[in-house]
Amino acid sequence: MIDLHVHTAISDCSLSIRQVVSLAKEKGISHLAVTDHDTTQGLPEAVKAGHEIGVSIVPGIEISAYDYPREKRAHILGLYIEPGHPALDSLCRPLVQQRKQAASEMFRKVAAAGYDISWADVQKYEGGTGVYKQHIMHALLDKGYCESIYGPLYQKLFRRGNSTQPQGTAYIQLEYIDARAAIRAIQEAGGVAVLAHPGQLGNFDAIAEWAELGLGGIEVFHPSHREDDRHKSWQYAQKYHLAMTGGSDFHGFYGEKAVELGCRELGQECLAELLSRTQRKSAGSLS
Numbered sequence: 001m002i003d004l005h006v007h008t009a010i011s012d013c014s015l016s017i018r019q020v021v022s023l024a025k026e027k028g029i030s031h032l033a034v035t036d037h038d039t040t041q042g043l044p045e046a047v048k049a050g051h052e053i054g055v056s057i058v059p060g061i062e063i064s065a066y067d068y069p070r071e072k073r074a075h076i077l078g079l080y081i082e083p084g085h086p087a088l089d090s091l092c093r094p095l096v097q098q099r100k101q102a103a104s105e106m107f108r109k110v111a112a113a114g115y116d117i118s119w120a121d122v123q124k125y126e127g128g129t130g131v132y133k134q135h136i137m138h139a140l141l142d143k144g145y146c147e148s149i150y151g152p153l154y155q156k157l158f159r160r161g162n163s164t165q166p167q168g169t170a171y172i173q174l175e176y177i178d179a180r181a182a183i184r185a186i187q188e189a190g191g192v193a194v195l196a197h198p199g200q201l202g203n204f205d206a207i208a209e210w211a212e213l214g215l216g217g218i219e220v221f222h223p224s225h226r227e228d229d230r231h232k233s234w235q236y237a238q239k240y241h242l243a244m245t246g247g248s249d250f251h252g253f254y255g256e257k258a259v260e261l262g263c264r265e266l267g268q269e270c271l272a273e274l275l276s277r278t279q280r281k282s283a284g285s286l287s
Contacts, residue, residue, distance in 0.1 A: 001262045002271065004033040004058060004079060005196065005219065005247025009127025010042035012134050014252035016127065017042050020261075021049040021057070027261045031271055033058035033247065035077055038092040038099075038177075039129050043083035058271070059083050062196060063186070064095060066176035067206050074195070074203050076182040077219065079245070080278050081191030091185045095177055096129050102172040103131035109170035110136060110157060117143055133158045134254040136170075150256050179206070183213050192216040192277050194245050199229025204236060211240040216277050221246025221265045223257065243273045 007013035008020050015023070017034070024032045032055050034046040043059045050057035061078045081088065107122060121139040122131055137149045137158075146153040154168075161167030186193040194217035198204050207215065220233040221244075237244045246263040249255075 001027070001029050001264060002031040002266055002268070003029055003247045003250070003262050004031075004060070004194075004245045004266070004270070005035050005062070005077060005222070005263075006032055006250045006261065007036055007062075007252075008034060008042055008046070010039060011036035011127075011129055012132040012251060012254055013127075014125075014134075014138075014254045017046050018049045018053075020250070020252075021046065021053050021055050024055050024261055025053050029055060029262050031056045031058055031268075032261075033060040033077075033079055035060035035062040035079075035247075036129070037062050038064055038095050040081065040083040040085070040088060041128055047083075060191070061088060061092075061186070063092065063182040064174070064176050065179040065182045067179050067203060070206060072203060072206075073176065073201050074179045074206065075197065075201065076179055076186065077194040077196045077217075077245070078182075078186035078189065078191040079194055079217070079274055081186055081189040085185075085189035087185040087188035091177060091181060095174065098174055099132075100130040102174055103133075103136070106133065106158070106170045106172050107131070107136055110140070113157075113169060115140060115143070115145060132254075134251075138254075149254060179210065180213055183210060183215055187214050190278060192243065192274050194219055194243070197222040197224050197249070198233060198236075199226065200224040204232060207236050207240060207242075211242065215240075215242065217243035217245050217274065219246060220244045221263050223249060223259045243270065243277060245270060245274070 008017045047057045063076045065074045065076050067074045117139045125135040125138050157168045157170040159168040183193040196219045248259045
């Protein structure tokens with residue numbers, strides 16, 4: 001079994017890198033893509049842990065992007081990327097810094113609203129690239145203000161907002177990375193750009209354009225995808241010759257719903273397809 005979409009405490013998972021890799025081993029997973037948000041910081045440690053524990057690590061990233069022409073969020077996975085590649089680092093570093101500043105401001109808003117938590121209460125859960133909303137919620141959970149990470153209090157504080165509902169009182173909007181720039185950076189870093197959970201974020205309309213830019217895969221199998229999302233993703237994969245991937249999008253305790261590591265629908269042929277695409281690009285760059 002494989003899993004091509006997993007997070008660690010480097011971004012917004014409750015488990016450390018070693019804990020995630022150890023759990024993958026317990027679940028019988030042979031290949032695990034570590035795809036933390038907007039960073040490759042944890043990949044050297046993940047590869048080392050994988051070697052010691054017996055799990056092959058696929059170096060990855062999940063870029064928090066935005067489809068500006070269509071005004072929609074989009075998540076772009078990079079699989080088999082080169083960890084620490086300058087193209088990814090220079091693209092994602094500003095977003096990571098922006099997220100840190102936003103987290104500090106969100107915390108101040110929460111504290112100003114009368115919730116008795118300290119920055120230290122929140123920071124103890126941060127594992128690498130800064131504080132996320134989930135870490136603030138965990139501190140609030142510890143103090144008895146809520147019974148779960150995602151519930152009425154999360155909605156009150158951190159709801160994104162839409163035409164019918166206002167934003168949460170502590171929500172801060174981030175300026176995400178242009179999806180087209182994310183695809184290009186992943187290619188420069190030697191990886192395959194994969195559109196993550198298009199059904200969840202409604203990104204199907206962009207696939208034709210992004211395939212021309214170099215999008216190489218689409219996440220067909222994801223916990224948020226209904227059967228019609230899977231079928232539609234499969235159809236786009238066939239039409240635009242995209243590799244079909246899948247994963248658990250594992251976040252541990254911080255997941256919006258409980259999921260198990262592993263994607264039973266995919267096998268080794270998926271890895272071979274992804275690797276062949278990296279090889280084709282390499283061959284093309286040498287010609």
